[in-house]
Amino acid sequence: MIKYIIKRILVALPVLVGITIVDYAIMCAAGSPLAMLKGPRVSEAAVAAKAITLGLDQPVYVQYFVWLKQLLHGNLGYSIKNYQPVGSMIATHLGPTLLLMGVSLLVSIMIAVPAGIFSATHQYSKRDYTVVTLSFVGTSIPGFFLSLLLVYLFTVKLGWLPSSGMSSLGTGGGFFDIAKHMIMPVIVLATSMAGTNIRYIRSAVLEILQQDYLRTARAKGIGNFKVINKHALRNALIPIVTVMGMEIPVLFGGAVIVEQIFSWPGLGLVAMSAITNRDYPVIMGVCLLSAIVVLAANLITDILYAIVDPTIQYK
Amino acid sequence: MKQNRIEGERYLQTVWRRFRRHKLALFSLTVLTIIVLAALLAPIIAPYAPDKLVGTFSGRPNSKNWLGTDQIGRDVLSRLLYATRISLLVGVLATAISTLIGVVLGLISGYFGGVIDMIIMRFTDMVMSFPYILLVLVAASIFQPGLWNIIIILGFVDWPGIARLVRGNVLSLRETNFVKGNIIAGMPNRHILLSEILPNTIAPILVYGTSVIALSMLDEAALSFLGMGIQPPTASLGNMLNGAQSLTILTSKPWLWIPAGALIVILVMSISFIGDALRDAVDPTSRGGKK
Numbered sequence: 001m002i003k004y005i006i007k008r009i010l011v012a013l014p015v016l017v018g019i020t021i022v023d024y025a026i027m028c029a030a031g032s033p034l035a036m037l038k039g040p041r042v043s044e045a046a047v048a049a050k051a052i053t054l055g056l057d058q059p060v061y062v063q064y065f066v067w068l069k070q071l072l073h074g075n076l077g078y079s080i081k082n083y084q085p086v087g088s089m090i091a092t093h094l095g096p097t098l099l100l101m102g103v104s105l106l107v108s109i110m111i112a113v114p115a116g117i118f119s120a121t122h123q124y125s126k127r128d129y130t131v132v133t134l135s136f137v138g139t140s141i142p143g144f145f146l147s148l149l150l151v152y153l154f155t156v157k158l159g160w161l162p163s164s165g166m167s168s169l170g171t172g173g174g175f176f177d178i179a180k181h182m183i184m185p186v187i188v189l190a191t192s193m194a195g196t197n198i199r200y201i202r203s204a205v206l207e208i209l210q211q212d213y214l215r216t217a218r219a220k221g222i223g224n225f226k227v228i229n230k231h232a233l234r235n236a237l238i239p240i241v242t243v244m245g246m247e248i249p250v251l252f253g254g255a256v257i258v259e260q261i262f263s264w265p266g267l268g269l270v271a272m273s274a275i276t277n278r279d280y281p282v283i284m285g286v287c288l289l290s291a292i293v294v295l296a297a298n299l300i301t302d303i304l305y306a307i308v309d310p311t312i313q314y315k
Numbered sequence: 316m317k318q319n320r321i322e323g324e325r326y327l328q329t330v331w332r333r334f335r336r337h338k339l340a341l342f343s344l345t346v347l348t349i350i351v352l353a354a355l356l357a358p359i360i361a362p363y364a365p366d367k368l369v370g371t372f373s374g375r376p377n378s379k380n381w382l383g384t385d386q387i388g389r390d391v392l393s394r395l396l397y398a399t400r401i402s403l404l405v406g407v408l409a410t411a412i413s414t415l416i417g418v419v420l421g422l423i424s425g426y427f428g429g430v431i432d433m434i435i436m437r438f439t440d441m442v443m444s445f446p447y448i449l450l451v452l453v454a455a456s457i458f459q460p461g462l463w464n465i466i467i468i469l470g471f472v473d474w475p476g477i478a479r480l481v482r483g484n485v486l487s488l489r490e491t492n493f494v495k496g497n498i499i500a501g502m503p504n505r506h507i508l509l510s511e512i513l514p515n516t517i518a519p520i521l522v523y524g525t526s527v528i529a530l531s532m533l534d535e536a537a538l539s540f541l542g543m544g545i546q547p548p549t550a551s552l553g554n555m556l557n558g559a560q561s562l563t564i565l566t567s568k569p570w571l572w573i574p575a576g577a578l579i580v581i582l583v584m585s586i587s588f589i590g591d592a593l594r595d596a597v598d599p600t601s602r603g604g605k606k
Contacts, residue, residue, distance in 0.1 A: 139587065140583040295444045
């Protein structure tokens with residue numbers, strides 16, 4: 001068991017190193033920061049001097065290691081736009097994004113698990129087809145279009161919900177105020193995720209329903225409710241956990257778009273404004289952080305998987 | 316050879332028979348065919364040229380412009396037809412590129428195994444770790460956004476899923492007797508890969524590819540909506556919705572954004588339903604495995 005976990009971490013390490021290399025390569029492909037300096041009033045000598053202070057006269061791999069060393073000291077560089085350290089920019093905006101992602105994930109699970117189980121236990125019935133069809137509708141609506149429809153309905157027509165920000169101006173943003181601002185972004189993120197998850201959970205439960213131990217449970221005569229909720233659901237948890245792990249990068253990407261539309265003050269908003277301003281240190285910081293979060297999430301999923309499922313082979 | 320062809324026809328007939336059972340997919344196929352035809356025939360059936368100024372600014376739908384006119388007086392219906400062309404083109408070509416990359420890497424990885432497999436799979440993990448949309452947005456900001464760049468970017472970012480799928484299939488096909496027989500008979504690797512393994516894994520690739528087309532179209536729409544995708548004056552379904560970011564258009568000019576959005580939903584949904592029915596039709600072992 002311990003051996004498996006260590007092995008899994010050893011596999012993740014080269015991927016982590018690879019991620020930093022890809023990240024750095026993208027930053028290099030994006031262009032040298034010197035290009036921003038060049039102009040009629042800046043002499044060649046000044047540019048060359050700046051190149052030396054930034055370490056750009058060194059070969060690329062040396063630059064990479066210098067960058068990596070800075071990274072290990074927690075220094076992600078400085079924004080070209082407002083000269084703030086990237087690390088603290090990310091730190092202040094991480095919270096709202098995690099809040100949004102966490103609540104959306106929770107809501108999507110609360111929709112998808114009952115719907116998936118219902119669909120599987122009523123396989124090939126009208127109700128099953130309705131649920132599956134609805135799940136396809138959920139995945140087919142582009143997040144931004146659903147956002148626009150929701151804003152049109154709840155903000156413009158009904159005036160019930162605020163359409164931008166995390167709290168109302170002038171207030172400290174109490175629990176209910178933030179919750180009110182969260183409703184629409186959460187609906188958008190949860191809809192597309194629940195759509196995918198319903199189908200995964202449905203097929204996971206269908207597979208388990210055909211297992212011998214379920215037939216035994218049924219034969220014992222403990223009633224359909226107990227069979228499904230005690231025996232089937234517990235075993236279906238394993239694939240469900242895996243799917244959740246896979247969803248995290250998708251969720252993160254969805255957050256970028258949704259935060260942009262609802263002006264939610266999270267990482268996505270920072271990333272998007274950095275992209276339009278070509279503020280590469282910030283973009284790369286966000287990319288690196290999200291890639292590491294995703295990698296960590298996958299690692300934790302795999303380890304959880306091994307703990308939950310004793311039959312897994314530790315190859 | 317002749318025997319083979321008859322078998323092949325029978326297989327396609329079986330697929331069609333199983334596909335037809337899905338009423339919704341059949342309906343989707345009809346809808347998709349109509350939309351694709353309308354998009355292909357856009358130069359003939361569109362009432363106006365897509366970039367021609369034909370009416371007032373943001374005119375309401377009327378008998379002359381069925382879906383009204385946009386902010387600078389172009390016919391919305393005509394632009395919608397041309398936009399569908401662009402969106403379909405992006406979906407299909409991006410999928411073709413990512414499928415090609417994914418199939419090649421998956422075949423090599425699964426067949427040769429060992430160190431090569433390790434390297435390719437770790438690389439796949441790496442690409443999959445970056446949030447997809449973020450990677451595409453960054454790429455679009457580095458290489459100027461535009462039709463061909465978007466196709467290439469989407470194609471180059473979207474292959475890991477297919478690579479993993481193909482690798483998994485190759486691994487299980489390697490254990491079958493007909494492949495083992497070929498290896499023992501000393502057939503060249505190229506022959507085994509292209510003539511024995513690839514044809515046996517083409518069905519799942521096609522099914523998966525269908526869903527990738529739908530996803531690519533959604534991504535193109537999102538990118539263009541954010542202004543990082545297809546650039547005006549070329550119309551795409553996403554950038555036609557771009558205007559709805561302004562409140563006046565959102566509240567009082569619904570004809571400018573609802574048709575384009577609805578069309579994306581209809582297209583993506585039809586493709587998804589067709590893909591789902593195909594999955595069921597090509598794979599006789601999946602009993603009710605509607606994933």
